[in-house]
Amino acid sequence: MTTVPEVVLAKEAGLCYASIAMATDYDCWKEHEEAVCVDNVMKTMKENANKASSILLTAIPQISQMDWAQTMKTLKSVAQSSIMVPKH
Structure with a gap:
């Protein structure tokens, strides 16, 4: 049980993401x-x-x-180059 799919998709979508996991x-x-x-x-x-x-x-x-200005700028750049976002 990991958060790998969620964190990868959040990054690709340009979202900040954190999780809390406790046994x-x-x-x-x-x-x-x-x-x-x-x-x-x-x-x-x-x-x-x-x-x-x-x-x-x-x-x-x-x-x-x-x-969060630089983080948001970086995430926006990542999202704009994402395969999920149409290029047009």
Whole structure:
């Protein structure tokens, strides 16, 4: 589970893109971890939702303070040379 298709398409479309990914269980690779169950996954998901909200509430004001002029100029140039955009 990656964001590769989304990030490639966003770049081609000239969009800024970021993602937040958080695991809900580790039973697939940790030998001594208890087997996954719905209750534990839901508990972890709720904790992750709180963490994600905290990240967004911190990051969005910081992002809005940044100068995006050069980034937007670059992304516009990328989008204009994109194979998705008609050449005419």
